[in-house]
Amino acid sequence: MGCSAGLISIDHSKKLLQWTVEVLREEKKETMKERGGKGGGQPSVNERYSQWKTLVPILYDWLANHNLVWPSLSCRWGPLLEQATYKNRQRLYLSEQTDGSVPNTLVIANCEIVKPRVAAAEHIAQFNEEARSPFVKKFKTIIHPGEVNRIRELPQNSKIVATHTDSPDVLIWDVEAQPNRHALLGATESRPDLILTGHQENAEFALAMCQSEPFVLSGGKDKSVVLWSIHDHISTLATDSGATKSPGSNGGKSPKTEDKITESPKIQARGIFQGHQDTVEDVQFCPSSAQEFCSVGDDSCLILWDARTGSSPVVKVEKAHNADLHCVDWNPIDENFILTGSADNTVRLFDRRNLTSNGVGSPVHIFTNHNAAVLCVQWSPDKSSIFGSSAEDGVLNIWDHNKIGERSGPASKFAPGLLFRHSGHRDKVVDFHWNSHDPWTIVSVSDDGESTGGGGTLQIWRMIDLIHRPQEEVINELEQFKSHILTCSTP
Numbered sequence: 302m303g304c305s306a307g308l309i310s311i312d313h314s315k316k317l318l319q320w321t322v323e324v325l326r327e328e329k330k331e332t333m334k335e336r337g338g339k340g341g342g343q344p345s346v347n348e349r350y351s352q353w354k355t356l357v358p359i360l361y362d363w364l365a366n367h368n369l370v371w372p373s374l375s376c377r378w379g380p381l382l383e384q385a386t387y388k389n390r391q392r393l394y395l396s397e398q399t400d401g402s403v404p405n406t407l408v409i410a411n412c413e414i415v416k417p418r419v420a421a422a423e424h425i426a427q428f429n430e431e432a433r434s435p436f437v438k439k440f441k442t443i444i445h446p447g448e449v450n451r452i453r454e455l456p457q458n459s460k461i462v463a464t465h466t467d468s469p470d471v472l473i474w475d476v477e478a479q480p481n482r483h484a485l486l487g488a489t490e491s492r493p494d495l496i497l498t499g500h501q502e503n504a505e506f507a508l509a510m511c512q513s514e515p516f517v518l519s520g521g522k523d524k525s526v527v528l529w530s531i532h533d534h535i536s537t538l539a540t541d542s543g544a545t546k547s548p549g550s551n552g553g554k555s556p557k558t559e560d561k562i563t564e565s566p567k568i569q570a571r572g573i574f575q576g577h578q579d580t581v582e583d584v585q586f587c588p589s590s591a592q593e594f595c596s597v598g599d600d601s602c603l604i605l606w607d608a609r610t611g612s613s614p615v616v617k618v619e620k621a622h623n624a625d626l627h628c629v630d631w632n633p634i635d636e637n638f639i640l641t642g643s644a645d646n647t648v649r650l651f652d653r654r655n656l657t658s659n660g661v662g663s664p665v666h667i668f669t670n671h672n673a674a675v676l677c678v679q680w681s682p683d684k685s686s687i688f689g690s691s692a693e694d695g696v697l698n699i700w701d702h703n704k705i706g707e708r709s710g711p712a713s714k715f716a717p718g719l720l721f722r723h724s725g726h727r728d729k730v731v732d733f734h735w736n737s738h739d740p741w742t743i744v745s746v747s748d749d750g751e752s753t754g755g756g757g758t759l760q761i762w763r764m765i766d767l768i769h770r771p772q773e774e775v776i777n778e779l780e781q782f783k784s785h786i787l788t789c790s791t792p
Contacts, residue, residue, distance in 0.1 A: 406445055
């Protein structure tokens with residue numbers, strides 16, 4: 302068997318050997334610092350980034366770096382469009398938060414996602430931070446009424462998305478039926494396909510879509526959580542996967558000023574839930590129920606709700622964190638577990654079986670590794686114990702709560718449960734999203750325009766699978782290809 306056979310596995314096995322060497326080098330550096338060596342403080346952002354970039358060929362199976370024209374506050378995967386031998390093509394939803402010289406937009410992009418164990422190690426680190434990625438192509442632009450703070454796709458039909466802006470309303474868009482617009486100064490705003498009303502004050506960030514039914518959940522500055530069903534709109538927007546005519550389509554032409562009399566249809570809330578004492582920052586449905594959901598807010602509370610029992614909290618954890626709560630996610634595989642992230646720099650894992658109606662409940666574990674406020678937490682769609690967290694420190698951490706008790710080997714000095722640190726961003730990582738069609742592939746976006754000479758950075762990345770696969774499996778693979786590695790390494 303020649304060296305050409307099994308090259309993909311050889312390449313990844315070499316990566317693991319290199320990775321082990323690099324970990325040992327870092328251990329040695331840390332030991333020297335602890336013994337009184339120079340530079341014992343935290344590395345600067347640029348130092349951390351430079352070190353990260355040298356490790357990209359070793360730690361990553363694939364990475365695409367895309368310099369944005371304008372900052373994006375949200376990024377979400379859309380439907381899978383095409384599957385080929387070596388890569389897939391998939392929709393990606395982004396926003397453009399402009400300075401007013403051109404309109405704010407909702408962007409629909411097409412992404413080429415290289416499949417696992419295809420990309421050559423030496424190629425994935427060869428990117429220019431100030432350049433657009435060839436893997437990300439803008440497909441359509443929607444001129445959004447105000448800046449897009451949050452995007453969420455409808456699980457039953459991911460061509461339907463909801464957006465939050467600086468207003469009390471939730472806007473619903475059929476992105477396939479909406480016309481492509483040119484974002485020029487003075488251009489008329491695109492018209493949403495549906496407007497959800499019910500908030501009394503601005504609802505800017507807290508937004509969720511239900512997995513089981515076309516329900517939408519929102520939270521806002523009015524301290525309330527609001528629930529809608531898109532079924533309450535008489536059209537078949539949510540269930541018809543074919544392209545329906547959008548209120549903003551105007552026969553495929555850009556809307557004219559006089560056409561604004563054709564207003565988007567509106568639906569009222571099914572329920573308004575009161576219990577928070579400050580702004581609601583994030584909401585999430587129970588994965589198997591349209592009637593059960595949770596919310597977090599600037600009052601440091603985590604609240605569980607059940608629409609079947611009324612509009613008051615079922616469980617209210619009064620002091621879930623020591624500061625404002627920014628984000629929450631409900632485990633899609635094991636529904637007992639709920640994650641929260643806070644301005645106190647921590648991620649907390651709660652087991653709802655331990656929460657009681659009188660507000661008593663302590664977290665199963667507190668994850669401490671971020672050095673700034675946590676902005677986003679999200680469970681893996683594929684593994685019940687895996688989740689990610691991103692923060693204002695520019696780091697996106699991947700955790701495995703099953704590994705909390707493991708403290709052997711080179712990783713023992715790191716935070717319990719920490720599996721991987723993605724340090725490819727140089728300022729706050731405002732959003733990220735696991736790809737359900739390719740579960741270890743993540744899209745993340747950061748507001749680091751000052752470092753990149755653009756509007757921020759979008760990265761699509763996948764860690765090398767030798768990091769997260771079972772240890773015995775990895776060792777067996779290394780043994781299997783050991784002879785090939787030695788042969789191919791010989792001149």
